[in-house]
Amino acid sequence: MAAILAAASIAALLAHARPGATVVLPPGDYGPETIRGMSFSPALTVDARGLRSKNITFRDVTGLHVRGGKWGNAMGETWAGHTWAVAITCQRCHDVTFDAATVTGPPLDAPGRDFAGYGLSFIDSDRVAVTNSTFTGFKMGVGFTRTGDFVATGNDFGFMTSDGIDVGQGWRGRIEDNVFHDTHIIEKEHPDGIQMWSRLDTPPTSDIVIRHNKVTGATQGISAFDEPGGYDRIVIEDNDVEVGYADGISLVKARDSVIRNNHVATTKGARYRASFMIRPDDGAIKHCGNVADPGAGSGGWSDAHCPKR
Numbered sequence: 001m002a003a004i005l006a007a008a009s010i011a012a013l014l015a016h017a018r019p020g021a022t023v024v025l026p027p028g029d030y031g032p033e034t035i036r037g038m039s040f041s042p043a044l045t046v047d048a049r050g051l052r053s054k055n056i057t058f059r060d061v062t063g064l065h066v067r068g069g070k071w072g073n074a075m076g077e078t079w080a081g082h083t084w085a086v087a088i089t090c091q092r093c094h095d096v097t098f099d100a101a102t103v104t105g106p107p108l109d110a111p112g113r114d115f116a117g118y119g120l121s122f123i124d125s126d127r128v129a130v131t132n133s134t135f136t137g138f139k140m141g142v143g144f145t146r147t148g149d150f151v152a153t154g155n156d157f158g159f160m161t162s163d164g165i166d167v168g169q170g171w172r173g174r175i176e177d178n179v180f181h182d183t184h185i186i187e188k189e190h191p192d193g194i195q196m197w198s199r200l201d202t203p204p205t206s207d208i209v210i211r212h213n214k215v216t217g218a219t220q221g222i223s224a225f226d227e228p229g230g231y232d233r234i235v236i237e238d239n240d241v242e243v244g245y246a247d248g249i250s251l252v253k254a255r256d257s258v259i260r261n262n263h264v265a266t267t268k269g270a271r272y273r274a275s276f277m278i279r280p281d282d283g284a285i286k287h288c289g290n291v292a293d294p295g296a297g298s299g300g301w302s303d304a305h306c307p308k309r
Contacts, residue, residue, distance in 0.1 A: 009030065010025065010031075011033060017044050020042040020043070022047060023044065024047040024050075025051050030051055030056065031055050031074075032056070033055075034057040035059070041062070043063035043065050044064055046067065048068050048101075052072075053072065053087075055086065056071065057086075057089040061094075064097075065097045065099070066096075066097065066101070068102075070101075070104065071103045073086060083117070084115055090128065092123070093122060097128065098120065098129070099132055101133040102134050103119040103136070108184060118143060120143070122144050122145065123143075129150065129151035132155065133154075135160070136158050141160055142166070143166045144170045147169075151174050152165055152178060154177050157180045158180075158181050159183070160183055160184065161191070162189045162191045163195050164180040164193045164215075167194070167196040169202045174208075180214070180216070183217045190220065193219055193243075195220075195223045196231065198227045198229040199229065200229055203229075204229040204230055205231050205232075208234050209237075210234075210236045211235070214241075216242045217243065218267070219243050219244070220243060220246075221264065222248075223250045225252055226253055230252075230253030232256060232257070233257060234251060235257065235258050235260075236251060236259045237260045237261050239263075241262065242264075242265040243266070243270075244271075245270070245274065246273065246274060247275075248275055249264060250277035252277065256284055258285070259285060261289035261306060262290045263290075265292075266294075273295040273296040275292040276290055289303070289304075
């Protein structure tokens with residue numbers, strides 16, 4: 001049976017919770033707030049459907065499954081002028097998930113939209129997930145930084161000024177059945193539906209499956225460019241990309257990786273045809289079954305059918 005508790009903060013509520021229980025947050029406004037140093041085994045379920053929040057940070061938290069809630073970010077002043085914070089930060093989180101959340105950034109006409117902040121940022125974490133959630137109006141929707149064993153499925157990303165999902169140094173992840181649409185470029189952004197990168201201070205980004213996602217609008221599609229260290233065992237398959245930039249799907253310096261059965265099309269009126277970036281010298285990338293439609297005055301492209309698996 002769920003326990004409905006009353007407290008001034010999320011941290012105060014969780015301090016009284018028992019592992020394995022379900023805690024219902026009372027409806028109301030929460031944050032800015034940092035919840036730190038909590039561990040639940042078995043995991044605690046938090047029913048946050050009545051929550052309205054600004055700038056919530058989870059730090060050193062283990063075993064927390066959050067359902068619902070309206071999460072936002074507040075604006076502050078910095079040397080750069082107006083800038084916006086992160087709606088949800090999860091740093092050194094383990095077995096922490098968010099499901100059916102509504103995460104909303106600043107309005108499209110708000111000051112400082114070029115610093116629109118982030119929706120949900122996982123940092124130095126593992127066994128984390130975001131599912132069936134909506135992200136609207138941020139610079140970046142969801143970020144996985146130095147994070148492993150992560151999942152992003154069934155989410156909707158709209159009106160980002162830049163990227164939907166970023167994987168900056170990530171391992172053993174699944175990005176599946178997400179939708180990216182209506183990118184809202186302010187000035188000189190180079191947005192991507194999904195972007196990955198590696199750095200030399202950690203192992204290469206590896207063992208990532210990107211499958212059944214749909215990317216549309218004034219953006220690049222799925223991008224993993226020429227990064228130090230490259231990538232290992234990346235699978236990009238069965239995605240549908242219709243975008244206004246040339247790089248529909250890109251994977252560079254990847255080993256033991258595959259790009260297969262993806263469809264790329266060019267947005268009407270785009271200057272360049274959207275297609276695939278697969279370099280001839282990247283022999284460790286297998287590709288088959290991919291199609292790029294004609295567009296922007298250029299012909300289409302396709303490669304061989306994939307063998308049966």
